[in-house]
Amino acid sequence: MDEALTIFHEEQKKLKGEQKSVRAIAKDKGVSQTTLQRLIDGGISMSSFNSAKRKLTFDEEDIIIQYVLEDASCGFPFSYDRLEKVANSLLSCRDVPGEVVVSTWVGQFLDRHRAHLQTHWSKPLDTSRAKSLNPTIVRHWFEEVVKSFYIDTGILPENTYSMDESGFPPAASKSTRSIGARGTKTQHKQGSAYRENVTALVTICADGSTL
Numbered sequence: 280m281d282e283a284l285t286i287f288h289e290e291q292k293k294l295k296g297e298q299k300s301v302r303a304i305a306k307d308k309g310v311s312q313t314t315l316q317r318l319i320d321g322g323i324s325m326s327s328f329n330s331a332k333r334k335l336t337f338d339e340e341d342i343i344i345q346y347v348l349e350d351a352s353c354g355f356p357f358s359y360d361r362l363e364k365v366a367n368s369l370l371s372c373r374d375v376p377g378e379v380v381v382s383t384w385v386g387q388f389l390d391r392h393r394a395h396l397q398t399h400w401s402k403p404l405d406t407s408r409a410k411s412l413n414p415t416i417v418r419h420w421f422e423e424v425v426k427s428f429y430i431d432t433g434i435l436p437e438n439t440y441s442m443d444e445s446g447f448p449p450a451a452s453k454s455t456r457s458i459g460a461r462g463t464k465t466q467h468k469q470g471s472a473y474r475e476n477v478t479a480l481v482t483i484c485a486d487g488s489t490l
Contacts, residue, residue: 287299
């Protein structure tokens with residue numbers, strides 16, 4: 280629609296008879312002729328109208344998005360209630376008393392930013408395990424430990440097998456609805472995840488020959 284408006288104003292600079300009609304412009308850009316004419320006559324677009332009704336500014340919502348994504352990546356995903364509280368804490372910094380968002384705002388916020396955010400069913404992740412998974416430790420593991428004890432010593436993939444234990448969480452470990460980055464399959468949530476473990480000797484060869 281913006282492109283159609285730009286073309287219309289450019290056409291007005293041409294001589295009469297050489298200008299494209301509103302109908303032709305709307306058809307070329309695939310937009311509504313009625314809406315285009317209304318905007319030309321001084322009306323405002325629906326997006327501009329909705330923006331005027333927004334509780335938070337675009338910049339404030341961008342800050343919240345980054346906050347949500349950073350916390351989710353660290354294992355502390357937002358719940359609906361927490362997102363609502365963060366939005367209201369921003370509004371409380373203003374001079375307008377009583378300006379708050381309600382629970383329905385959260386759903387609308389997620390709809391507006393579906394390109395970045397989506398809801399997940401979070402899974403418990405023990406805090407001690409979560410703290411062990413960070414860029415510094417992972418880099419140390421691969422660049423120093425694996426290289427020194429595996430690559431530099433010449434151990435071959437066909438002589439490398441994995442062994443791990445599989446845990447089966449009790450029924451008390453509940454999944455909860457949380458908010459995280461779009462595209463991720465599972466959103467882990469730090470906290471208590473104590474469980475009984477049944478040890479299984481998993482036999483997987485690094486060269487893919489045995490599974």
